[in-house]
Amino acid sequence: MLRLLPTLRGQRCLHQQQSWHQRHRQDLLFFCRRQLQSSAPQPPKQRPRLSDIRRLAAQSRPERRHILAGIGLLAISSGITVSLPFFIGRIVDVIDSEKDDKAALSRSLTRISAGLAGLFLLGGAANAARVYLMRSAGQRIIKRMRDAVYSSTLTQEIAFFDRSRTGELVNRLSADTALVGESLTLNVADGIRSTFMAVASVGMMIYVCPRLAAVSLAVVPPVAVLAVVYGRYVKRITLQVQDRLAAATQLAEERFSGIRTVRAFAKEAHEIRSYSQETQSVYLVTLNEAKARAAFFGSVTAAGNLVVLCVLYSGGLMMSDGRLSVGNLSAFLLYAVYVGVSINGVSSFYSDLMRGLGASQRLWQLIDRQPLIPALPVAGQSAASATDSRLGRVRGEIKFERVAFSYCGGGLGEEAARLQLFHGLDLTVPAGASVAIVGPSGSGKSTLGHLLMRFYDPDQGFVRLDGVDIRTLDPVWLRNQIGCVPQEPMLFSCSVADNIRYGAALSSTTVSQADVEAAARLANAHGFVSALPQGYDTLVGERGVLLSGGQRQRVAIARAIVKNPRVLLLDEATSALDAESEYLVHDALLKVAKGRTVITIAHRLSTIRTADLIGVLSDGRLAELGSYVELMARPNGVFRRLIDRQTL
Numbered sequence: 001m002l003r004l005l006p007t008l009r010g011q012r013c014l015h016q017q018q019s020w021h022q023r024h025r026q027d028l029l030f031f032c033r034r035q036l037q038s039s040a041p042q043p044p045k046q047r048p049r050l051s052d053i054r055r056l057a058a059q060s061r062p063e064r065r066h067i068l069a070g071i072g073l074l075a076i077s078s079g080i081t082v083s084l085p086f087f088i089g090r091i092v093d094v095i096d097s098e099k100d101d102k103a104a105l106s107r108s109l110t111r112i113s114a115g116l117a118g119l120f121l122l123g124g125a126a127n128a129a130r131v132y133l134m135r136s137a138g139q140r141i142i143k144r145m146r147d148a149v150y151s152s153t154l155t156q157e158i159a160f161f162d163r164s165r166t167g168e169l170v171n172r173l174s175a176d177t178a179l180v181g182e183s184l185t186l187n188v189a190d191g192i193r194s195t196f197m198a199v200a201s202v203g204m205m206i207y208v209c210p211r212l213a214a215v216s217l218a219v220v221p222p223v224a225v226l227a228v229v230y231g232r233y234v235k236r237i238t239l240q241v242q243d244r245l246a247a248a249t250q251l252a253e254e255r256f257s258g259i260r261t262v263r264a265f266a267k268e269a270h271e272i273r274s275y276s277q278e279t280q281s282v283y284l285v286t287l288n289e290a291k292a293r294a295a296f297f298g299s300v301t302a303a304g305n306l307v308v309l310c311v312l313y314s315g316g317l318m319m320s321d322g323r324l325s326v327g328n329l330s331a332f333l334l335y336a337v338y339v340g341v342s343i344n345g346v347s348s349f350y351s352d353l354m355r356g357l358g359a360s361q362r363l364w365q366l367i368d369r370q371p372l373i374p375a376l377p378v379a380g381q382s383a384a385s386a387t388d389s390r391l392g393r394v395r396g397e398i399k400f401e402r403v404a405f406s407y408c409g410g411g412l413g414e415e416a417a418r419l420q421l422f423h424g425l426d427l428t429v430p431a432g433a434s435v436a437i438v439g440p441s442g443s444g445k446s447t448l449g450h451l452l453m454r455f456y457d458p459d460q461g462f463v464r465l466d467g468v469d470i471r472t473l474d475p476v477w478l479r480n481q482i483g484c485v486p487q488e489p490m491l492f493s494c495s496v497a498d499n500i501r502y503g504a505a506l507s508s509t510t511v512s513q514a515d516v517e518a519a520a521r522l523a524n525a526h527g528f529v530s531a532l533p534q535g536y537d538t539l540v541g542e543r544g545v546l547l548s549g550g551q552r553q554r555v556a557i558a559r560a561i562v563k564n565p566r567v568l569l570l571d572e573a574t575s576a577l578d579a580e581s582e583y584l585v586h587d588a589l590l591k592v593a594k595g596r597t598v599i600t601i602a603h604r605l606s607t608i609r610t611a612d613l614i615g616v617l618s619d620g621r622l623a624e625l626g627s628y629v630e631l632m633a634r635p636n637g638v639f640r641r642l643i644d645r646q647t648l
């Protein structure tokens with residue numbers, strides 16, 4: 001979907017997300033220096049900052065009622081667990097004191113067991129309710145974050161996608177959001193429980209035997225220092241893992257969608273090796289994490305066991321001279337174990353929180369980024385300047401006025417270089433006329449269409465619709481006035497009818513089946529669609545692979561005209577269609593062009609001959625403009641030379 005942005009913007013239906021599709025990205029390796037600055041990945045911050053934590057915590061605000069209820073239930077279940085060693089101590093003492101009176105011992109044990117069973121049932125129920133509340137809140141937080149990341153990403157300008165890696169964006173959307181959501185709910189719950197258990201157990205240790213408690217707590221300061229060091233390391237490593245995972249996802253995603261190329265060049269073994277290299281690099285980073293984790297948790301466990309040993313030693317001595325009962329020693333030992341386990345829990349809470357913080361930094365970058373060209377009306381603009389954000393009745397005159405435009409590019413990681421494409425380009429397309437744009441390959445024909453659709457803004461000059469600078473127009477409204485058929489149309493993996501409906505300016509539900517069929521008839525698609533097994537309900541496969549090139553184009557034409565646009569922008573397919581398909585597509589275009597302003601990026605002589613005007617692009621300017629006969633009459637004209645050399 002992210003790679004299909006031009007199509008989406010063209011068709012405007014941002015709310016209909018049907019599947020992942022390939023956008024034609026011939027210049028993936030180019031990226032723009034001036035825009036790069038606004039989206040370049042920030043160097044990972046090493047230390048958890050309070051503002052990061054606050055922002056992360058703010059995500060759980062809408063769920064605070066559920067989370068607070070969960071914490072309440074957590075306190076109940078943890079309180080019951082903490083009371084357990086105390087009761088065990090009492091039971092041991094009861095057994096010790098009543099061991100000679102079997103009947104009395106049995107009565108006491110029955111009484112205590114019944115009471116404890118009730119308590120345990122309550123604890124179990126509280127825990128179950130807590131898990132449900134926390135988990136559902138976590139899933140809602142993840143959903144909200146995914147929605148926010150998706151909508152912010154999808155509304156970025158096209159240049160952003162030119163230099164973003166789709167797999168990486170997908171990874172942010174799926175893996176990072178899950179990590180953050182979980183660190184905010186389940187992890188926080190575990191952290192709170194562990195902290196509560198640790199504090200309560202320490203309290204009970206002091207209550208049961210202050211001297212033994214002092215011996216045990218000597219271990220806490222070194223473990224705390226270790227936890228802080230380890231937490232920072234984990235946060236840094238999480239960023240690396242997520243980045244490398246994104247690179248692996250990117251590779252897999254690109255190869256799956258380009259499977260025909262892989263198969264045609266028999267590159268399966270090569271691709272499997274490449275992917276394995278990517279996963280190896282993920283593995284190597286996670287291996288470092290595993291080492292750090294092993295060292296940390298190993299030390300914590302050893303420290304915990306050491307405490308138990310010290311308690312047994314000094315507790316045994318205290319018991320021998322009567323300063324401690326056997327029940328109290330048992331209870332104390334259990335509390336010491338609790339403290340050990342809880343410190344472990346607090347440490348893993350801290351490390352998971354750091355992982356969540358690491359992942360969240362990438363998400364904030366995406367969520368906070370303001371698109372350089374808005375995909376949706378800028379808040380306040382449509383209301384405040386309603387007069388110029390939409391036009392009343394569109395005549396369809398299009399004017400490129402002294403347009404200078406450059407793609408900023410350069411190989412990834414290289415010094416960015418400006419590719420000056422247009423300098424001072426002037427072109428007027430009268431309302432209702434059909435203009436064929438011709439020129440050598442790479443002269444910027446498709447770019448003219450991109451400027452009209454406002455995928456990019458010119459560096460200088462203006463693009464005007466009915467005399468109005470399109471930068472002042474509501475972008476959604478503007479794109480609704482233009483029907484666009486790209487050179488390699490992408491269809492979504494839904495039915496033919498749904499693909500055609502996708503072009504609707506308003507909600508696609510407002511387009512009736514009759515409207516769909518009327519558009520298909522005009523696009524010469526009705527005949528073949530009716531012959532498909534399920535007619536208009538036939539699924540077309542990913543990117544429409546189940547249809548032929550000519551069929552895909554005719555469905556795309558129907559999609560472009562279903563909203564009845566005033567302006568048509570047609571980028572002719574360069575790939576050769578068979579004679580029958582070419583005739584059908586050309587005939588369809590002639591029919592839909594009636595009564596509309598049409599700009600065709602033309603490759604076929606038949607299109608060029610039938611156009612009212614032909615605009616010839618050369619050296620970043622409009623070199624010639626005139627009818628076919630006029631231009632052919634210029635013996636040294638650019639157009640004449642192009643036709644002679646057939647280099648259209």
Ligand SMILES: Nc1ncnc2c1ncn2[C@@H]1O[C@H](COP(=O)(O)OP(=O)(O)OP(=O)(O)O)[C@@H](O)[C@H]1O
Nearest residue numbers: 027030162407409440441442443444445446447448
């Ligand atoms: N997104 C982009 N980023 C950087 N450079 C680009 C981008 N898109 C196109 N270009 C470059 O701009 C130039 C013009 O491209 P454009 O697609 O407009 O040419 P064209 O005349 O339509 O070519 P063709 O007839 O081969 O389709 C090319 O050199 C191309 O490499």
